[in-house]
Amino acid sequence: MEVTVRLPSALRTRADEKSTVDLKLPEAATLADLLDALADRYPALERRLRDERRELRRYVNFFVDGEECRRLGGAATPLRDAAEVQIIPSVAGG
Amino acid sequence: MTTVLAIGTRKGLWLATSSAGRTGWEVTGPHHAMNDVYAVAFDTRRDRPRLLAGITSEHYGPSVAFSDDLGATWQEPDHAPIAFPEDTGAALARVWQFAPGPASTPEVVYAGVEPSAVFKSTDGGQTYELVRGLWDHPHRPQWHPGFGGMAVHTILPHPTDEARVLVAMSTGGVYATDDGGEHWRARNVGVQAYRNPDRYPEFGQCVHKVARHPDHPERFFLQNHHGVYRSDDGAESWQSIADGLPTDFGFAMVAHPHRPDVIYNFPIQADERRYPPDGRCAVYRSEDAGKSWDALTAGLPEVFWSGVLRDAMCVDDDDPAGVYFGTRSGSVYASRDEGDHWQPVAEQLPDVLCVRAVVV
Numbered sequence: 206m207e208v209t210v211r212l213p214s215a216l217r218t219r220a221d222e223k224s225t226v227d228l229k230l231p232e233a234a235t236l237a238d239l240l241d242a243l244a245d246r247y248p249a250l251e252r253r254l255r256d257e258r259r260e261l262r263r264y265v266n267f268f269v270d271g272e273e274c275r276r277l278g279g280a281a282t283p284l285r286d287a288a289e290v291q292i293i294p295s296v297a298g299g
Numbered sequence: 300m301t302t303v304l305a306i307g308t309r310k311g312l313w314l315a316t317s318s319a320g321r322t323g324w325e326v327t328g329p330h331h332a333m334n335d336v337y338a339v340a341f342d343t344r345r346d347r348p349r350l351l352a353g354i355t356s357e358h359y360g361p362s363v364a365f366s367d368d369l370g371a372t373w374q375e376p377d378h379a380p381i382a383f384p385e386d387t388g389a390a391l392a393r394v395w396q397f398a399p400g401p402a403s404t405p406e407v408v409y410a411g412v413e414p415s416a417v418f419k420s421t422d423g424g425q426t427y428e429l430v431r432g433l434w435d436h437p438h439r440p441q442w443h444p445g446f447g448g449m450a451v452h453t454i455l456p457h458p459t460d461e462a463r464v465l466v467a468m469s470t471g472g473v474y475a476t477d478d479g480g481e482h483w484r485a486r487n488v489g490v491q492a493y494r495n496p497d498r499y500p501e502f503g504q505c506v507h508k509v510a511r512h513p514d515h516p517e518r519f520f521l522q523n524h525h526g527v528y529r530s531d532d533g534a535e536s537w538q539s540i541a542d543g544l545p546t547d548f549g550f551a552m553v554a555h556p557h558r559p560d561v562i563y564n565f566p567i568q569a570d571e572r573r574y575p576p577d578g579r580c581a582v583y584r585s586e587d588a589g590k591s592w593d594a595l596t597a598g599l600p601e602v603f604w605s606g607v608l609r610d611a612m613c614v615d616d617d618d619p620a621g622v623y624f625g626t627r628s629g630s631v632y633a634s635r636d637e638g639d640h641w642q643p644v645a646e647q648l649p650d651v652l653c654v655r656a657v658v659v
Contacts, residue, residue: 215359248377253359256390257382264358294358 206230206286208239212250213294219249230284236267237280239290254292255280264297302615303369304623304656305350306631307336308649312352314370315644321621321635324644330370333357338610340397341657342424344405348657351408351424353394361393363410365424369659374425381410381418381427387434389414396610397424398454404461411451415442415468419480432481433466433474438502445469445505445524452609453506458513465509465519465534472504473521473534486530489537493525493570508552508609509534512559520562520589522552522609525570529589540589545576551612555637556620560588563614563622563638565607574604582612582624584638598641599632610653617658625651 210226217224228242237259244251255261259280267274268291274282284290304315304324311329331354338353347367355361363380364373383389392413400407408424411417416434418427433439433451442449450468457463465475465486472487485502492504505524512518521528521537527547528537541547546566555561564583568576575581580603581594605628615621622638625631629648632641 249375252362252379252382253356256360257379257385258388258390260390262358262360297357 206232206234206284206288208234208284208286208288208290210239210243211289211291213292215294216250216253216292219253220247234284235278235280236269236274236282236284236290239284240280264295266293266295267291268293300617300658302617302621302656302658303341304615304631304633304644304654305339305341305352305370306625306645306648306651307339307352307610307653308625308629308651309335310649312336312339312354312370313645313648315631316369321617321633322642324633326645327370330373331364335393335652337652338394338396338410339653339655340399340408341655342397342399342408343657344399344402345423348659349423351397353397353410355393361391363394363424363427376425378426380425381412383416384429387429389416392448393450395450395452396454398456399424400456401458401461403459407456407461409454409456409464411454411466411468413448413450415439415449415451415471417451417454417464417466417480430480432476433483436474436483438471438485441503442468442471443503453509455509455511455519458516460516465511467506467509467521469507469524470503470505472502472506473509474502475534486534487537488535489539490521490523490528491526493523507550510552510554510562512554515559518559518588520552520554522549522564524548527552527564527589540585543585543590543592544583545594548573549607550609551607551624553612553614553622556614556616557618558586561586561637562589563612564592565612565624567606573606575606578602578604580605582622582634582638582641595634595638595641597639598634600630605630608650608652611651613654613656615656615658621656623654623656625654627651 306313313328315324334354342349396411408420417430453467517533527541553563580599605626612624631644
């Protein structure tokens with residue numbers, strides 16, 4: 206299946222300045238699978254989205270078809286064909 | 300001759316450059332905007348000094364960046380430069396310290412991190428591996444976070460013996476290895492543990508900073524969470540040198556680059572009153588290895604309720620030495636005469652976490 210990832214502006218320098226990335230994933234892929242594929246293509250994104258335990262960064266939100274993944278299955282959230290995943294930093298900091 | 304002062308803050312890195320005998324400063328920044336910069340270092344063993352910065356984004360986590368042109372351009376490896384191995388179950392929170400190794404190992408750089416661990420680079424600070432000997436230490440489950448986190452914030456490689464390294468952490472105390480990092484032993488004899496039923500435990504002290512002069516590698520100076528100490532026996536034992544100071548609390552401890560008996564400190568009133576004594580801005584200098592201390596205030600603010608963090612004071616290696624410190628209220632001061640007189644370098648920056656200087 207194919208999914209589209211939308212990147213925040215701060216991360217585009219780590220992805221050849223792209224704002225969207227299209228990825229082909231196996232059937233029944235999850236958000237974690239998508240992040241694996243994204244890391245293969247753009248390794249510098251990986252540590253900015255997940256720590257070395259593969260846990261999602263606390264202040265980065267991953268909207269799967271408009272719903273933040275933590276209200277779904279977290280990194281295990283299943284993706285559908287033609288899904289759109291928006292990565293947006295949360296409101297944090299001071 | 301040009302002097303560059305790296306100023307790590309809560310929201311980025313600033314670089315102050317003086318080509319005028321350290322009287323006027325041109326300040327650029329923020330570099331790595333909105334990243335906290337707990338650790339900076341100049342590695343002067345290279346043809347061109349390498350500037351290392353530990354940067355942490357609130358959103359995107361920690362990283363290490365380095366520059367070989369004094370901050371004009373920066374490089375970061377694609378893959379995480381510092382990462383805990385999978386079996387540790389740990390994740391890097393931030394880098395607190397960089398320490399280039401001795402001249403005999405020009406590509407070795409150590410990093411002290413949170414959670415408390417030491418990483419070692421053998422490629423000049425680009426990529427690092429966990430020092431397993433310290434991570435596997437049986438004391439580690441009993442190390443606890445201080446107020447600022449649980450981190451190895453001080454690393455002092457021996458200036459000539461690459462097998463010997465001393466580290467300090469909050470809390471946990473001082474540990475040292477004599478065999479290149481395989482085995483580590485606590486070195487806290489004589490250092491008190493504040494608010495601990497056992498005032499002098501083997502480990503668990505909240506050591507804030509340790510300094511050493513390269514010409515006296517067996518002598519150390521230590522600022523504790525209440526307590527200021529010197530060791531003359533390679534950190535096997537510690538004796539108080541706090542008598543001549545207005546208070547024994549503080550964070551910074553810096554050794555003079557050329558005169559082994561000269562050290563600098565910035566006293567804070569107490570654990571529960573973290574202001575300078577009397578609200579006065581004063582650096583204290585000892586010229587006799589801590590037997591006596593003098594307050595240095597010329598050019599510093601008379602009213603000052605801010606503070607100086609553990610890595611926010613440093614020296615350059617010029618002669619006479621420059622001394623620098625940054626404050627939690629975003630001011631940076633420099634002295635080009637070993638602390639006798641001070642002038643502002645920058646003001647109204649974010650809170651200053653660390654400063655390091657190099658003469659090029």
